[in-house]
Amino acid sequence: MNVHSEIDDTLRRLGSVEPPSGLEARINQRLQVSRNASRNRFSASMTRTIAACALAASVALSAVVLNPALRSRVFHHHASAQSAPPVNTPRMVAPGSGGFGTASAVHVPVEPVPVQPTPVNQGRGRSRTGRAVLPTGNLAPLPRGVAAPHAPPAVAPDSTR
Amino acid sequence: MALPEQDTHARVTALVEEYSTTLYRVAYSVTRNTADAEDVVQETFLRVLRHRSKLAEVRDYRVWLVRIAWNLVLDRKRRAKTRPQVDDFEDLVRVLPTSEMSAEKRVITAQRHSRILGLIDTLPAREREVLLLSAVKELSTVEIALVLETTESTIRSRLYRARHALAALLEQEGSLP
Numbered sequence: 001m002n003v004h005s006e007i008d009d010t011l012r013r014l015g016s017v018e019p020p021s022g023l024e025a026r027i028n029q030r031l032q033v034s035r036n037a038s039r040n041r042f043s044a045s046m047t048r049t050i051a052a053c054a055l056a057a058s059v060a061l062s063a064v065v066l067n068p069a070l071r072s073r074v075f076h077h078h079a080s081a082q083s084a085p086p087v088n089t090p091r092m093v094a095p096g097s098g099g100f101g102t103a104s105a106v107h108v109p110v111e112p113v114p115v116q117p118t119p120v121n122q123g124r125g126r127s128r129t130g131r132a133v134l135p136t137g138n139l140a141p142l143p144r145g146v147a148a149p150h151a152p153p154a155v156a157p158d159s160t161r
Numbered sequence: 162m163a164l165p166e167q168d169t170h171a172r173v174t175a176l177v178e179e180y181s182t183t184l185y186r187v188a189y190s191v192t193r194n195t196a197d198a199e200d201v202v203q204e205t206f207l208r209v210l211r212h213r214s215k216l217a218e219v220r221d222y223r224v225w226l227v228r229i230a231w232n233l234v235l236d237r238k239r240r241a242k243t244r245p246q247v248d249d250f251e252d253l254v255r256v257l258p259t260s261e262m263s264a265e266k267r268v269i270t271a272q273r274h275s276r277i278l279g280l281i282d283t284l285p286a287r288e289r290e291v292l293l294l295s296a297v298k299e300l301s302t303v304e305i306a307l308v309l310e311t312t313e314s315t316i317r318s319r320l321y322r323a324r325h326a327l328a329a330l331l332e333q334e335g336s337l338p
Contacts, residue, residue: 010278011292014293016186020195027202028174030207031206
């Protein structure tokens with residue numbers, strides 16, 4: 001037998017080795033174990049996430065309930081929102097008797113509608129003149145093109161200038 | 162686009178059925194150890210399972226799987242830092258298909274194969290790898306080129322050089338009966 005056929009024979013035998021019996025079954029079994037493990041890992045991580053979220057929510061709720069500052073801020077906000085003065089909205093007037101009105105119909109009120117006086121800005125950040133006050137204490141600058149004296153003039157302005 | 166979980170399961174099972182023998186031969190050509198080769202095949206399919214989202218994109222499963230197994234077996238060999246125990250030819254006698262021979266002739270043949278495999282291990286890495294992959298009968302030259310990410314002509318050239326170098330080594334030894 002020459003050298004090349006010897007090499008061919010060795011390589012042929014090496015490349016046609018039969019795997020041990022039950023190889024496929026063992027591979028499938030290991031894959032199944034791996035699948036189950038990853039599934040368990042996923043469910044465990046989900047459980048941990050849900051528990052962490054629940055804990056965070058309960059801590060936040062406890063903080064709101066037990067801390068007076070937070071509680072007043074939260075509940076005062078709702079209370080003020082509910083007790084805010086009504087906005088000057090158009091009044092709905094019941095149509096006069098005598099049939100159905102249409103969208104374009106003019107409804108004349110039976111009695112004169114009382115008009116509330118325009119509310120004066122008296123909140124924080126507003127001066128008596130009605131202009132906004134900056135945190136520095138100065139009045140907010142007027143928009144361009146609006147002329148206004150910074151201080152009340154001591155004498156009457158000279159009209160010739 | 163990823164496949165549904167049930168389809169992935171069925172696809173991986175089909176891949177095990179179709180390619181486990183080829184992968185075992187690829188792994189055995191390097192490890193020459195039954196347990197190690199089986200471990201490499203199992204690890205290959207675990208990798209497939211881990212990267213199952215890519216299954217729909219694979220065009221040639223055989224090349225893809227052989228490449229995974231090949232990289233795994235080379236990593237394992239690098240980590241082991243030891244050459245396969247080719248002098249212990251008892252495993253070769255048991256594994257290599259020589260069942261038609263008598264017991265005495267099987268031992269002699271296994272000795273010859275063991276000597277040749279030992280000489281293959283002394284070849285340069287690129288030539289050795291091509292020679293070992295060419296031994297796996299299911300793999301064509303084109304597929305070997307795809308696995309090793311080179312051209313078919315390069316594979317042919319390396320194979321030619323490897324065979325001639327091996328023949329020269331064997332003739333130099335002059336110990337073939």
